[in-house]
Amino acid sequence: MICDLCPRECHIERGDTNGGYCGVGMLPKIARIAPHYDEEPILSGTHGAGTIFFSGCSLRCVFCQNYTISSEDNGRYITPYALSEEYKRLESMGVHNIEFVTPTHYIDAILESLEIYRPKLPLIYNSSGYDRADSLRRLEGIIDVYLPDFKYSDNMLANRLSGCNNYVEIATTAITEMLRQTGEPIIEDGLIKRGVIIRHLVLPNHVKNSIGVLELITEWFGTHVPISLMSQYFPAGRAEEFPDINRRVTKREYQKVLDKLYELGLDGFAQDTESADIKYVPKWDY
Ligand code: SF4
Numbered sequence: 299m300i301c302d303l304c305p306r307e308c309h310i311e312r313g314d315t316n317g318g319y320c321g322v323g324m325l326p327k328i329a330r331i332a333p334h335y336d337e338e339p340i341l342s343g344t345h346g347a348g349t350i351f352f353s354g355c356s357l358r359c360v361f362c363q364n365y366t367i368s369s370e371d372n373g374r375y376i377t378p379y380a381l382s383e384e385y386k387r388l389e390s391m392g393v394h395n396i397e398f399v400t401p402t403h404y405i406d407a408i409l410e411s412l413e414i415y416r417p418k419l420p421l422i423y424n425s426s427g428y429d430r431a432d433s434l435r436r437l438e439g440i441i442d443v444y445l446p447d448f449k450y451s452d453n454m455l456a457n458r459l460s461g462c463n464n465y466v467e468i469a470t471t472a473i474t475e476m477l478r479q480t481g482e483p484i485i486e487d488g489l490i491k492r493g494v495i496i497r498h499l500v501l502p503n504h505v506k507n508s509i510g511v512l513e514l515i516t517e518w519f520g521t522h523v524p525i526s527l528m529s530q531y532f533p534a535g536r537a538e539e540f541p542d543i544n545r546r547v548t549k550r551e552y553q554k555v556l557d558k559l560y561e562l563g564l565d566g567f568a569q570d571t572e573s574a575d576i577k578y579v580p581k582w583d584y
Contacts, residue, residue: 299324303433304356304402305468315375320403322354325375326411329353329367329582331384333393336578338526338567340490341395341422341445348393348419350384351580352400357426359449359460361501361543363579365535368400372582378407382415389417394489395443397422402429405436412440420491423476427469427496428462434475444476444494451510459501459540470518483524495566497526500555503542508555516562525566527552527559530578 301312301324308318315323333346341347353373355362362368376384385396396417401408402425412421420442427446448469450456456465476494483493496515500508515525529552533544556568 299406303405303430305428305430305462305464306356317354317403319358320354320356321358321369322373322403323375324404324407325377326381326404326407327353327373327375328381328384328584329364329373330580330584331388332580333388333391334397334580337397338495340485340488340495341397341443343394343489345392345394347395347397347422348385348388348391349397349399349580350381350388351582351584352398352404354403355400355426356402357428357460357462359426360536360540361459361531361533362535363530363532364400367582369535374584378410379414381407381411385411385415385417389419393419395420395422397424397445399424401425402433405433409436409440425472427472428460428465429468429472431471431475434472434479438479442480442492443490444473444480445497446473446476446494447497447499448473448511448515449499450507451514452504452507455504455507459543466514470514473519477519477523482522493524495524495526497528499528499531500547500552501531501543502545502547502551505551505554509558512555512558512562512564516564521563521565525559525564527556527566527568529569534579 306319310318314325330351334349335346337347353367355368366372422443423441424445450465457463484491
């Protein structure tokens with residue numbers, strides 16, 4: 299099919315195994331399917347989030363913590379039917395939800411798999427925030443929880459590190475659509491059932507960008523959307539080519555952003571700075 303699924307709008311013929319900017323075909327290419335215990339506590343609970351890590355990416359940040367699956371050729375193609383069977387396998391393992399990680403470029407295959415089998419668990423859409431609102435509208439009534447990143451308040455930085463000069467406009471529009479679909483968060487027995495959580499990864503030397511993100515969130519969405527402020531950055535992928543991001547985030551940098559979060563009256567989750575370690579990157583073993 300001619301693919302314009304994401305904001306890259308490649309408008310190319312995308313076959314089963316060949317794609318445009320995202321680098322992958324229409325068939326789901328999978329890097330890992332397993333319970334995951336390192337998400338926010340309202341996602342991981344005690345039995346884990348049922349994560350499905352898709353290969354390829356429409357954003358392809360140079361520093362991606364999962365670079366080997368987002369921009370290199372890791373993973374295995376499966377059919378939508380095989381994907382639907384994986385939902386059953388995860389359910390039988392007792393996970394709390396089914397979490398699609400980096401699903402933007404696979405919306406068609408995901409919808410097809412859900413027509414074959416709809417899990418009885420909340421469905422989580424975990425994306426870069428670089429999503430087209432009209433593609434998201436196709437997920438209305440299907441996705442229960444959106445977990446978008448909000449990476450940049452500075453489009454020049456977005457252009458340098460993620461190759462897009464419209465990240466701010468795309469992410470604010472996408473998150474507006476996500477919030478329209480889900481409304482306020484619903485949390486039962488310590489687990490999220492519905493809503494939006496916005497993630498932000500603090501980058502070294504870019505505290506101003508992070509503070510700008512928190513200000514944009516407050517301005518666009520108010521203070522009721524939970525924020526997950528992440529400190530897990532370590533130089534990965536092509537980060538060594540970019541001196542400003544070729545180190546970890548200091549405790550002082552992270553604290554400055556956290557202070558701003560409190561000052562603005564935002565709430566959510568803070569991450570232990572010890573989590574900035576390659577050992578927390580999952581094994582791509584599918
Ligand atoms: S999903 Fe892939 S092929 Fe389609 S528009 Fe986006 S980057 Fe291009």
